[in-house]
Amino acid sequence: MTPAIELVNVSKVYRRYGGRQFSTLKSALLQRSILRDLRPSETFPALTDVTFSVPKGSTYGVIGKNGSGKSTALKLVAGITKPTSGTVRVVGRISALIELGAGFHPEISGRENVFINGIMLGLTKREIQERFDDIVDFAELREFIDAPVKTYSSGMYMRLGFAVAIHVNPDVLLVDEVLAVGDEGFTHKCLGKFAEFRRRGRTILLVTHSLNLVERFCDEALWLDEGRALSYGDPKRVVGAYLTKVEEGEGQLLAETTAKAVDEAGRDGLGRQDGQEGRDGQEGRDTQDRLDEQERPADPTSNMYQAVEGRWGSREVEITDVALLDASGQQSFVFHSGDRVSIRLKVRAAHPIDDFVFGIGLFNADGVCCYGTNTYLEEMDPEQLAGDAEATFSIDSLDLIEGTYKLDVAVHKRDGYPYDYHRLLYTFRVKSRTHDVGIYRPRHQWSFSPHIRFTPRS
Amino acid sequence: MFANLASLVRYRGLIQSLVARELKARYRGSVLGFVWSFVNPLLLLLIYSFVFTTVMPNNVEGVQPYALFMFCGILPWNWFATSLSDAAGSLIGGGNLIKKVLFPAEVLPLVSVFTNMVHFFLGLPILILFLVIYRHPPDWSDLVWFPIAVFVQLVFTAGLALALAALAAHFRDIRDILANVLTLWFFATPIIYPWFQPNVQKFRTLFNVNLFTHLAVSYQEILFFNGPIGHWRWLIALGAYSIVQFLAAYWLFDRLRDSFAEVV
Numbered sequence: 050m051t052p053a054i055e056l057v058n059v060s061k062v063y064r065r066y067g068g069r070q071f072s073t074l075k076s077a078l079l080q081r082s083i084l085r086d087l088r089p090s091e092t093f094p095a096l097t098d099v100t101f102s103v104p105k106g107s108t109y110g111v112i113g114k115n116g117s118g119k120s121t122a123l124k125l126v127a128g129i130t131k132p133t134s135g136t137v138r139v140v141g142r143i144s145a146l147i148e149l150g151a152g153f154h155p156e157i158s159g160r161e162n163v164f165i166n167g168i169m170l171g172l173t174k175r176e177i178q179e180r181f182d183d184i185v186d187f188a189e190l191r192e193f194i195d196a197p198v199k200t201y202s203s204g205m206y207m208r209l210g211f212a213v214a215i216h217v218n219p220d221v222l223l224v225d226e227v228l229a230v231g232d233e234g235f236t237h238k239c240l241g242k243f244a245e246f247r248r249r250g251r252t253i254l255l256v257t258h259s260l261n262l263v264e265r266f267c268d269e270a271l272w273l274d275e276g277r278a279l280s281y282g283d284p285k286r287v288v289g290a291y292l293t294k295v296e297e298g299e300g301q302l303l304a305e306t307t308a309k310a311v312d313e314a315g316r317d318g319l320g321r322q323d324g325q326e327g328r329d330g331q332e333g334r335d336t337q338d339r340l341d342e343q344e345r346p347a348d349p350t351s352n353m354y355q356a357v358e359g360r361w362g363s364r365e366v367e368i369t370d371v372a373l374l375d376a377s378g379q380q381s382f383v384f385h386s387g388d389r390v391s392i393r394l395k396v397r398a399a400h401p402i403d404d405f406v407f408g409i410g411l412f413n414a415d416g417v418c419c420y421g422t423n424t425y426l427e428e429m430d431p432e433q434l435a436g437d438a439e440a441t442f443s444i445d446s447l448d449l450i451e452g453t454y455k456l457d458v459a460v461h462k463r464d465g466y467p468y469d470y471h472r473l474l475y476t477f478r479v480k481s482r483t484h485d486v487g488i489y490r491p492r493h494q495w496s497f498s499p500h501i502r503f504t505p506r507s
Numbered sequence: 508m509f510a511n512l513a514s515l516v517r518y519r520g521l522i523q524s525l526v527a528r529e530l531k532a533r534y535r536g537s538v539l540g541f542v543w544s545f546v547n548p549l550l551l552l553l554i555y556s557f558v559f560t561t562v563m564p565n566n567v568e569g570v571q572p573y574a575l576f577m578f579c580g581i582l583p584w585n586w587f588a589t590s591l592s593d594a595a596g597s598l599i600g601g602g603n604l605i606k607k608v609l610f611p612a613e614v615l616p617l618v619s620v621f622t623n624m625v626h627f628f629l630g631l632p633i634l635i636l637f638l639v640i641y642r643h644p645p646d647w648s649d650l651v652w653f654p655i656a657v658f659v660q661l662v663f664t665a666g667l668a669l670a671l672a673a674l675a676a677h678f679r680d681i682r683d684i685l686a687n688v689l690t691l692w693f694f695a696t697p698i699i700y701p702w703f704q705p706n707v708q709k710f711r712t713l714f715n716v717n718l719f720t721h722l723a724v725s726y727q728e729i730l731f732f733n734g735p736i737g738h739w740r741w742l743i744a745l746g747a748y749s750i751v752q753f754l755a756a757y758w759l760f761d762r763l764r765d766s767f768a769e770v771v
Contacts, residue, residue, distance in 0.1 A: 063769060124768075128609050131765045148607030156532040165524050169608060174520065197535065 051140070052102035053221050053252035054109075054126055059135035061096040061121050061276075095121040096276045098135070103269070105140070106250040108243070110263035110284060112291055113273035119256045122273065123147060123225050126254060141220025141252075144170060150210025155199035159190060159209055162198050166213045180216045187238070188212035208235060215242055222246060225256045240266075260288045296383040296480065303382035303476050310474045311371075314360035358474055362467035366402060366434060366460045370395040373456075373477050384447055386481035386490060392442040394458055396469075401435040405468065409442050410457035411449075412473060419449065419488050425463055448490045451481040508761045511613075518614050522621060525614065529622040548585075548630035552578050552637060570701045570731075572641050578634060579730045580698035580723045583656075586627035587664050587719065588689045593619035594668035595675040595682045602771035612767050613760055616672035620665050624657075634730070649729045652736055656725045659746040663718070666753035673760045676771050698723050721745045 096118045103109040111119050124130045125137050127145040152169045153162045163184055167177040177184075185194050188208040190201075198206065215222075224243075243266070246253055257263060263270050263284050270284035272291045280290045375381040376389040384390055392409060408423035424431070456475035461467045481490075497503075534540045556574035559565045570576040594616035604610045638644060675681040695717055697707055702724045707714060714720045721741040728736050 064766075129606065130768050143609065145607075145609065148603065151603045151607040152610075154528055154532050156535045157528055161528065161531065165528050168521050168524050169604070169610060 051105055052138075053105040053107075053140050054103040054254060055136075055138040056102070056122070056125070056132075057100050057136050057138075059096060059099045059122075059125060059132045059137060060094065061118075061125060061130065062133040063093045063095050063121075094276050096125070096132075096273075099273070099276070099278045100135075101271050101278060101281055103252055103254060105252055106247075107268040108247055108253040108255065108266055110267035110270040110287075111254065111256045111273060112258070112260060112263055112270060112288065114295070116275075117273040118276040119273055120147075120225055121276075123223050123254065123256050126221075127223055139221055142171065142217070143221045143223060144214050144217040144219035145223040145225075146211065146214050147223065147225045148210075149207045149214065150198075153198050153206065153210065156197055158196060159185075159194040159198055159201070163194075163209065163213055166210070167217070170214060170217045172217060180218075184209075184212045184216045187216070187242075189235075204232070211239065215239075219251070221252045221254065223254050223256075226258065260292070264288050296478075299478055300382040303478060306476050307382070307474065310358055310476070311360075311471075314358060314471070314474055359472045360470065360474065361472075362459075362461070362469040364469055365400070366396055366398045366405060366468035368394055368458060368460060368469045368471060369397050371456070371458055371471065371475055373475070382476070383478045383480060386447060386449060386451065386479055386483070388447045390444045390447045392444075392456065392458070394440045394442075394460075395437070396434070396440065396460060397437050398434050401433055402468075403431060403433055404462045405431045405434050406459075406461055406463055407440050407442075408457070408459040408461065412455045412457070413449075413488065414453045414455075417488060419454070421457070423459075431463070446492070447479060448492060449479045450485055450487055450490050451479055451483075453478050508758055511761055512757060514611065515613065515617075518611055521611075522614055522618055525618045526621045526625065529618060530625060544626055544629040545633060547626075548578075548582065548633045551581070552633060555581075567701060567704070569703070572643065575637055575641055575643060576701070576727065576731050577699050578637065579727050580696075582627060582630045582634060583660060583722060583726050584693060584696070584698055584719070585630075586623045587660065587722075588693065589626070590620040590623040590664050590668055591671055591689065592682070592685055593623065595671045595685050597668075598672050598676040598767055599679075599771050605767050605771055612764060613669060613757070616668040617665060619672075620661065620668050624661065638730075643731075645730050646733055649736055652725065652729045652739065652742070655746070656722060656729060656742060659742060659749055660722050662753050663722070663745065663749040666749060666756040668756075669753070669760045670756040673756075673763045673767075676767055677763070692717070692719065696720050696723050697727075702727070715741075718745060718748070 099118075099122065111122060113119050121130070123145070124147070125132055126139060127143055127147065128137075128139070129145075129147075150162075150166070152166050154165070160181075163181065164174065164177050167180075168174070172180075185191050188205075188211070190205060190209055193201065193205065198209075201209070222243075243253060255263070255267060267284045269282060270287040271281040272279045272287050274294070279294075280287050370393075372380045372393045373382065373384075374391040374393055375384065378391075394407065406423050406425040408421070410421035411419045413419055454477055455473040456477065457470075457472055458475070459467065459470040461470065530541075534543055537543065539546065552574060555577050556572075559573045559577070565573045567573070597615040597619050598605065598612060601610075601612075601615045604615075605612050671681060671685065675685075695714075696719045697704075697714065700707065702714075702720070721738060722745065724738045725736070725742045728738055
């Protein structure tokens with residue numbers, strides 16, 4: 050099929066005029082060349098060597114995080130800016146839903162603005178006349194159409210802008226994140242209009258952050274990252290790849306957060322202990338321990354709701370490493386609801402100990418304890434712990450809802466006396482395709498008698 | 508460039524409706540509305556009449572009634588000066604259009620010129636009214652030259668407007684410089700004093716270099732002075748120059764076009 054939009058090796062370099070802010074006509078004239086001075090001193094590559102083509106009649110989604118060049122790509126297709134190198138080819142009349150109502154004049158009525166906006170978008174007066182009723186009905190503004198646009202609410206303004214742009218009846222429709230325009234009803238109407246466009250074999254290029262929309266609606270997708278096309282093709286695959294990257298980024302961030310928290314808590318705790326030790330030796334350590342017991346309630350569960358990060362304890366048993374492992378045994382910070390997860394503690398006992406309890410607590414972002422347990426509660430009576438050892442807490446299915454969670458891990462005596470208590474130091478994220486609510490997700494399924502039927506969602 | 512220039516013709520509908528919008532929006536909400544387009548020049552003429560016939564009577568031979576003489580020059584000057592200062596800000600003011608919509612940028616400065624041309628035309632009935640009141644009819648045969656003078660001024664102003672708009676998008680200083688240059692230019696042009704004064708004739712060459720002189724003098728000869736048009740050669744020459752200037756300005760505008768979306 051012939052492509053409706055074709056970009057070949059397109060790069061766009063924005064000039065940063067920042068450095069030239071104060072240079073004036075005078076200095077330009079003094080340097081004898083105005084045109085020369087208009088050359089950039091600094092540049093910023095918004096798109097680098099992007100090639101893709103959109104077949105006629107297809108719906109094409111462009112995804113990527115903020116600043117990845119999505120809107121630049123759209124502006125290039127719309128012809129608002131020119132590529133620095135490469136070629137952009139578009140077949141047919143374009144209408145760009147980039148900035149809705151960009152040309153509206155606040156002082157004049159909606160009716161007059163519809164006409165002028167329509168002419169700007171390339172319609173003739175007669176064509177607008179024919180479509181006027183449809184436009185007004187679509188925007189749901191019949192009773193306000195003769196009021197000046199400045200009296201419109203922002204929703205009305207956007208709806209009118211959308212209505213005009215969509216009624217240009219373009220061969221190629223460019224949409225930049227404009228579906229957040231109206232209420233639920235209007236959004237549905239817009240989607241309906243897009244679907245109608247598709248049926249009539251028009252081409253749609255859609256820039257959006259709504260991955261759901263891309264998966265459901267687009268025939269193909271492109272993923273831009275820092276101005277480069279990282280992946281294109283089947284939307285499910287592209288969205289999947291994008292999500293993986295996003296998770297990696299999130300994991301990176303969570304790893305940093307965790308490392309920082311552990312580092313800070315470690316420094317606090319150790320600093321104080323070392324100081325005491327230096328002065329008082331062995332006795333100091335005991336004092337310190339007693340101090341700790343005074344400061345911290347003996348029963349760690351009683352301050353469980355006091356969400357303060359930290360680390361304390363005598364360090365007779367030290368937790369040297371905490372890792373969350375995914376099903377394949379790799380350390381990870383991002384999991385999906387239902388994943389197999391293991392929490393692995395590496396501990397070191399300075400001397401053999403016979404009174405110890407391993408404890409785990411999971412907290413959600415609100416500080417609510419989703420689950421807490423320890424070996425003593427689960428009726429494991431300690432016998433011996435010596436040297437370097439590992440303890441692993443495995444969860445077959447992480448039945449948590451989407452969100453960020455924090456982890457407590459601890460080794461303490463049966464009476465609560467802490468050896469090493471890590472409070473909320475470890476952060477991880479749970480992702481879920483279902484946006485259910487609550488504290489955890491019980492394993493469940495629905496069943497229905499034959500009189501109840503659902504259509505499967507594509 | 509010439510392809511773009513040709514497409515200007517296609518945009519005439521757009522220019523038309525934008526001019527109409529400017530005019531409508533300008534007086535929207537005011538009580539007198541469109542009447543202001545007449546009242547403004549009327550008040551201006553009344554002020555000049557009062558100052559130069561009562562407060563500071565000007566009795567220079569051959570330019571009586573003096574207020575009427577001045578008005579013949581001020582009316583086209585206002586069109587010229589306001590067009591240029593509007594045009595200089597037009598790209599910056601229309602930034603939203605240039606950045607967000609596929610929009611022919613040259614339309615904006617041209618709309619400034621045409622909008623002010625309409626104001627100029629709306630001032631003409633006032634001029635006619637005063638020509639009647641003062642019983643100072645122009646030579647009817649001279650009036651043939653009036654549309655020519657208007658056309659020359661249109662092309663002359665449009666060229667400057669395009670160049671100024673394009674440059675002002677890059678150099679914001681131009682708008683302030685322009686305001687001052689226009690004041691100087693006004694007094695350097697034989698508008699409030701007659702062209703044939705000996706003091707003016709002494710600097711004849713300088714005045715000839717000031718291109719608006721030829722427009723002002725032409726208007727005065729067409730509308731005010733009796734007798735044949737002595738200045739028509741200059742007017743035609745200015746017309747020819749204006750066309751060249753327009754093409755040059757359009758070339759400059761076209762060169763800078765792609766940068767507008769990034770600088771405004």
